[in-house]
Amino acid sequence: MKLTPFTLHRPGSVGQASRLLADVGDDGAAYCGGTELLLAMKLGLASFRHLVDLKRVDGLRGIEAAGGGVRIGAAATHHEIETSAALRARYPEMAAMISQVANLRVRSVGTLGGNLCFADPHSDPASFLMAVGATLLCQRGEATRRVAAGEFLAGPYQTVLAPGELLVAVELPARAERTGISHLRMKLTERPVVTVTAAVTRTGNAVSAARLIVGSVGSVPFAADTAALAGGPAGFPARAGACAEQAAAGCAPLPGGEASPDYLRHLVAVHARQALGEAFAASS
Numbered sequence: 001m002k003l004t005p006f007t008l009h010r011p012g013s014v015g016q017a018s019r020l021l022a023d024v025g026d027d028g029a030a031y032c033g034g035t036e037l038l039l040a041m042k043l044g045l046a047s048f049r050h051l052v053d054l055k056r057v058d059g060l061r062g063i064e065a066a067g068g069g070v071r072i073g074a075a076a077t078h079h080e081i082e083t084s085a086a087l088r089a090r091y092p093e094m095a096a097m098i099s100q101v102a103n104l105r106v107r108s109v110g111t112l113g114g115n116l117c118f119a120d121p122h123s124d125p126a127s128f129l130m131a132v133g134a135t136l137l138c139q140r141g142e143a144t145r146r147v148a149a150g151e152f153l154a155g156p157y158q159t160v161l162a163p164g165e166l167l168v169a170v171e172l173p174a175r176a177e178r179t180g181i182s183h184l185r186m187k188l189t190e191r192p193v194v195t196v197t198a199a200v201t202r203t204g205n206a207v208s209a210a211r212l213i214v215g216s217v218g219s220v221p222f223a224a225d226t227a228a229l230a231g232g233p234a235g236f237p238a239r240a241g242a243c244a245e246q247a248a249a250g251c252a253p254l255p256g257g258e259a260s261p262d263y264l265r266h267l268v269a270v271h272a273r274q275a276l277g278e279a280f281a282a283s284s
């Protein structure tokens with residue numbers, strides 16, 4: 001299908017882009033790489049009279065070390081992220097995760113901000129960012145606010161962004177010492193049907209903090225209860241197995257998916273158990 005006619009706007013600043021989006025309202029959409037939005041428009045699944053191109057907007061690009069963590073501009077491409085020296089030094093697991101997104105052609109133009117704002121429920125980055133406690137910096141006009149990664153997605157293809165508000169950057173916090181991270185995914189066709197991210201921090205030999213995030217199954221990623229993981233290495237595999245089973249039981253698979261709900265829950269249990277084991281081993 002051909003794209004329906006639209007007016008293309010190319011603002012030079014976040015403020016200009018924000019005002020443009022506020023003016024056009026529901027008739028407009030922002031894009032940078034356009035890998036998701038333009039495909040949806042070609043397929044007739046979305047239609048907008050105004051598109052706001054963010055590729056030339058100052059302040060949306062770049063990846064840099066910041067306060068012990070990493071700041072990723074919303075317009076940074078997946079390829080820039082997977083090859084970033086700053087990210088590989090602090091969160092090599094994220095660079096590895098991003099390197100599995102789609103293919104090189106898509107990663108060369110697709111952006112982290114676009115991925116998060118499109119809010120496809122079958123996607124990798126959101127669950128990873130939740131697991132590491134990332135914060136999303138959003139801006140409307142000159143006003144900015146910070147949103148926890150776990151609060152950004154409101155549902156399939158929905159975010160908490162207000163009209164005229166833009167995602168500007170993703171901020172990964174300083175990584176706690178002896179924190180192991182594992183991100184696993186399973187796909188049956190093109191998109192993942194299960195994504196699991198585990199983060200385990202040890203103090204001495206004991207687990208002092210843990211997060212387990214399950215995504216790509218329900219409408220938004222969710223955090224599983226990890227309280228049972230606290231304790232020393234003895235018995236950790238059993239505790240991880242119980243935690244994984246709880247995570248699987250807590251899933252609410254979307255209807256009409258590529259697999260049955262029971263099979264998806266089985267995949268969650270298997271991947272969660274493995275991810276917790278890998279994160280625990282990496283935290284030593």
